[in-house]
Amino acid sequence: MNCESARTQFVDYWRGTLEDADGEFHAHLAxxxxxxxxxxxxxxxxxxxxxxxxxxxxxxLRVRFYDSLRxxxxxxxxxxxxxxxxxxxxxxxxxxLAILVLGVGTGYLMRGRDTTEVSxxxxxxxxxxxxxxxxxxxxxxASDRLRGVNYAYRVEQSDPQVLSALLTTVDxxxxxxxxxxxxxxxxxFSASPVGRTGLVQALGKQESPLVQIAIxxxxxxxxxxxxxxxxxxxxxxxxxxxxxxxxxxxxxxxLQ
Amino acid sequence: xxxxTDSSLMQAVREGDLGALAILFExxxxxxxNYFVHVNGNRDLSEDLVQDVFMRMLKYRQTFKPxxxxxxxxxxxxxxxxxxxxxxxxxxxxxxxxEFAAVNTIDENLKRKQEIGILKRAMxxxxxxxxxxxxxxxxxNLKYEEIAQILGCDVGAVKVRVYRAVRALGxxxxxxxxxxxx
Numbered sequence: 001m002n003c004e005s006a007r008t009q010f011v012d013y014w015r016g017t018l019e020d021a022d023g024e025f026h027a028h029l030a031x032x033x034x035x036x037x038x039x040x041x042x043x044x045x046x047x048x049x050x051x052x053x054x055x056x057x058x059x060x061l062r063v064r065f066y067d068s069l070r071x072x073x074x075x076x077x078x079x080x081x082x083x084x085x086x087x088x089x090x091x092x093x094x095x096x097l098a099i100l101v102l103g104v105g106t107g108y109l110m111r112g113r114d115t116t117e118v119s120x121x122x123x124x125x126x127x128x129x130x131x132x133x134x135x136x137x138x139x140x141x142a143s144d145r146l147r148g149v150n151y152a153y154r155v156e157q158s159d160p161q162v163l164s165a166l167l168t169t170v171d172x173x174x175x176x177x178x179x180x181x182x183x184x185x186x187x188x189f190s191a192s193p194v195g196r197t198g199l200v201q202a203l204g205k206q207e208s209p210l211v212q213i214a215i216x217x218x219x220x221x222x223x224x225x226x227x228x229x230x231x232x233x234x235x236x237x238x239x240x241x242x243x244x245x246x247x248x249x250x251x252x253x254x255l256q
Numbered sequence: 257x258x259x260x261t262d263s264s265l266m267q268a269v270r271e272g273d274l275g276a277l278a279i280l281f282e283x284x285x286x287x288x289x290n291y292f293v294h295v296n297g298n299r300d301l302s303e304d305l306v307q308d309v310f311m312r313m314l315k316y317r318q319t320f321k322p323x324x325x326x327x328x329x330x331x332x333x334x335x336x337x338x339x340x341x342x343x344x345x346x347x348x349x350x351x352x353x354x355e356f357a358a359v360n361t362i363d364e365n366l367k368r369k370q371e372i373g374i375l376k377r378a379m380x381x382x383x384x385x386x387x388x389x390x391x392x393x394x395x396x397n398l399k400y401e402e403i404a405q406i407l408g409c410d411v412g413a414v415k416v417r418v419y420r421a422v423r424a425l426g427x428x429x430x431x432x433x434x435x436x437x438x
Binding site for chain 2 (some may be wrong): 013042138
């Protein structure tokens with residue numbers, strides 16, 4: 001191996017990804033003082049380069065992004081609406097008349113209910129809440145994930161994505177506080193069979209006594225008889241906190 | 257959907273579900289911000305650029321191809337946004353050393369702090385394309401294949417270019433460090 005081809009492998013050498021099965025590269029470094037010195041000097045520099053600290057952007061960035069996204073969505077929605085009839089001026093008069101008749105008629109029939117515009121706005125706000133909840137639930141910081149759980153209260157109970165995110169949080173979140181908050185938020189989904197089953201299954205996966213007790217309270221509140229086998233397993237499992245076992249026995253009595 | 261890949265989320269954005277961009281934003285805005293901070297040394301400018309990149313993703317969403325890595329596409333947009341901004345603001349290609357110096361706010365031991373201070377100055381003196389390459393390969397830890405797609409070249413060329421960039425940085429760095437020692 002000559003100096004030129006050895007140097008093309010320096011980056012792999014620094015990264016620790018060098019494949020030198022036949023030892024040619026290392027043999028060259030051993031025999032060439034210039035390459036050896038350069039590889040070592042620059043390796044230190046490479047290492048210092050990796051030690052440059054990361055920075056956090058300000059909160060302003062997130063606020064700006066969500067504002068712009070909302071504006072963008074509204075604009076696209078408006079554009080979509082406009083395209084339907086503004087692009088066809090020949091139908092404009094007929095459409096305007098039809099809309100007028102339809103508007104008056106619908107307004108009469110739907111009086112007391114939401115207007116279409118209000119429904120759309122409500123849908124928009126709902127979508128944003130769902131997004132914010134889902135995004136926050138994936139954050140590194142426990143306080144952000146807690147905020148995500150709080151947002152989950154504001155979405156419709158039938159939302160499967162938020163329900164699935166909450167169940168994942170109950171099963172896997174590293175913070176007890178976040179798991180507890182997610183268990184509470186699942187109360188909103190008690191009408192959903194998926195939510196109820198998920199909560200029962202979560203019982204067997206929890207190790208924190210606080211979370212176990214919260215789930216027990218909730219399955220009793222929901223009269224979830226399907227939880228009985230899971231509660232019995234909890235009672236018979238060795239190592240489970242005695243207070244939790246006591247609470248589980250109480251829960252069993254309530255459900256039977 | 258909850259654990260959707262970047263590519264499937266961007267595909268959803270492309271098909272009109274603009275909200276999926278929020279999840280991509282949460283996943284990538286911090287690393288993009290650091291990419292810009294390391295390339296230009298200016299926090300405010302970097303935040304503007306992150307915002308710009310996500311808005312460009314919306315604008316040019318039809319150019320996203322699901323068979324290519326999302327990260328490569330994102331950094332391609334980031335590079336273009338940076339170049340355009342520099343042209344618009346009539347920035348010098350190498351940004352002021354002062355801006356790089358201001359970024360250093362972390363408590364480290366003195367020697368490391370000095371080394372990083374010199375390194376930031378050296379980075380600021382490096383031509384933009386070399387600085388970008390070092391940020392992508394070292395800070396962002398992208399794979400050679402991804403960098404190759406961003407730059408539109410082959411993997412072998414990436415290895416050589418990164419080596420040259422480190423070497424060029426080394427020349428400036430050791431000169432600055434020597435001046436400091438003498």
